Amino acid sequence: xxxxxxxxxxxxxxLGGVVDDEGRVIxxxxxxxxxxxxxxxxxxVAELVNQLQRDVQEEISNIGLSAAGFVSADRxxxxxxxxxxxxxxxxxxxxxxPLIGSRIIVENDANAACWGxxxxxxxxxxxxMIFFILGTGMGGALIVDGQLFRGAxxxxxxxxxxxxxxxxxxxxxxxxxxxxxxxxxPALMRHVExxxxxxxxxxxxxxRYGDGTLEGLTGHHVSAAAQAxxxxxxxxxxxxxxxxxxxxxxxxxxxxxxxxxxxxxxSEAGEILAAPARESLARNASFSGHSLPNIVTAxxxxxxxxxxxxDLARG
Ligand SMILES: [Zn+2]
Numbered sequence: 001x002x003x004x005x006x007x008x009x010x011x012x013x014x015l016g017g018v019v020d021d022e023g024r025v026i027x028x029x030x031x032x033x034x035x036x037x038x039x040x041x042x043x044x045v046a047e048l049v050n051q052l053q054r055d056v057q058e059e060i061s062n063i064g065l066s067a068a069g070f071v072s073a074d075r076x077x078x079x080x081x082x083x084x085x086x087x088x089x090x091x092x093x094x095x096x097x098p099l100i101g102s103r104i105i106v107e108n109d110a111n112a113a114c115w116g117x118x119x120x121x122x123x124x125x126x127x128x129m130i131f132f133i134l135g136t137g138m139g140g141a142l143i144v145d146g147q148l149f150r151g152a153x154x155x156x157x158x159x160x161x162x163x164x165x166x167x168x169x170x171x172x173x174x175x176x177x178x179x180x181x182x183x184x185x186p187a188l189m190r191h192v193e194x195x196x197x198x199x200x201x202x203x204x205x206x207x208r209y210g211d212g213t214l215e216g217l218t219g220h221h222v223s224a225a226a227q228a229x230x231x232x233x234x235x236x237x238x239x240x241x242x243x244x245x246x247x248x249x250x251x252x253x254x255x256x257x258x259x260x261x262x263x264x265x266x267s268e269a270g271e272i273l274a275a276p277a278r279e280s281l282a283r284n285a286s287f288s289g290h291s292l293p294n295i296v297t298a299x300x301x302x303x304x305x306x307x308x309x310x311d312l313a314r315g
Contacts, residue, residue: 004062005052006310007045008112008302009033011068011083015302016048018056019310023120025303027055038086045092046099063104064313065092066112066305068139073154075105107309109133110157111148113298114141116308117261121299126259130251130293132159134266137172138180142255148312160184164247182243185219188266191236192222199232206232223269237269238276245280245295252293253286263298270297 001020008015014033017025029048034040045065053060067087070079076094081087092106107115114123114131123129127146133139138160142149149156160180161173168177181187193214196203207213209221209230225233248260267273278295285292298304 002062002314003056003058003060004064004310004314005049005060006112006306006308006313007048007063007065008109008305008309009041009045009065009067009084010109014044014048015306016052017303017306017310018052018060019307021314023116023307023311025307027052029055033084036086037081037084038090041084041087042090042092042095043099046096049096049100061102062310062313062315063100063102064112064309064311065096065104065106066109066309067106068109070153070155071106071108073150073152075107075154078106079154105309105313107312108139108141108154109305110139110141111150112306112309112312113139113263113300113304114143114261114308115148115312116300116304116306117263117298118143118308119311120307121304122261122296123259126257126261128255128257128259130159130248130255130257130260131298132183132260132262132267133264134184134262135264136185138184139264142257144255159247159251162247162250164243164250179243179247183240183247183266185266187243188219188222188236188240189217191239192217192232194239195232195235198235202232206230219265220268223265223272226269226272234272237272240266241273241276242280244273244277245282246284248277248281248295249284249286252281253290257293259293260295261298262295263304267297273297 014031016029018027069081077091129143131141140157140159142157161178165177169181171178210216
């Protein structure tokens with residue numbers, strides 16, 4: 001049995017696990033991400049790695065680290081850490097080596113989670129797969145012929161910043177009308193507002209899931225309400241799914257994938273999101289009659305990133 005360690009660094013929490021070669025997490029640890037980031041975070045990663053080795057009483061040399069941002073093509077350096085202070089430009093492989101006694105690989109969080117789903121989750125039978133993380137933003141990753149597609153500079157598959165509307169809302173990346181402006185968490189909440197504006201008398205039921213105000217409503221509330229059949233919440237997911245299918249129509253005609261997997265918080269609504277996305281893809285697809293890939297939701301939840309990056313570290 002070949003064990004590997006995966007560490008998934010999020011904006012608020014660190015998840016670490018020892019993963020066996022069937023994708024099972026046999027030991028795990030969780031810590032809060034130190035706000036100051038930088039060296040404090042690097043040292044906490046090392047502490048987690050060392051503690052995990054003690055927990056399973058084995059020296060493990062295959063270690064992977066997943067984090068949001070652009071990662072260098074040699075998988076050592078964070079070129080730009082998007083939600084972590086003080087990691088931009090840091091060569092994590094070099095800084096961690098003396099602290100843990102091994103070389104690590106660094107991977108973008110969407111790539112890591114995509115690989116986890118591809119190897120052990122929803123994408124097990126796929127060879128050419130598009131993957132999304134629909135959360136605060138829209139992360140993307142791509143498997144081509146059974147390999148992660150990284151592009152020339154390691155930054156490929158940023159589907160969230162594919163532009164779907166020339167005059168759409170301004171995105172954090174500086175462009176207008178990016179895909180994530182229509183399908184990520186904040187877009188779901190904007191679709192809630194649109195649905196309420198169209199039928200204000202129906203808002204009361206939904207707002208009760210939070211503290212009674214629109215501001216007090218989270219994506220999680222909207223998801224729970226949609227699952228209970230709330231009309232406003234269902235409409236918001238339908239609008240989100242329709243945009244998803246619209247953008248996917250372009251990606252599918254370029255990439256011809258066999259499967260599309262939706263991960264991240266927004267995808268917890270399951271079929272409530274996947275069904276309208278499927279219908280919209282069929283309606284918007286170029287070349288009617290062209291065989292279209294299925295759209296499914298992810299299966300591995302919060303473990304996808306750490307399992308994926310541990311498996312990638314195994315090489
Ligand atoms: Zn953008």
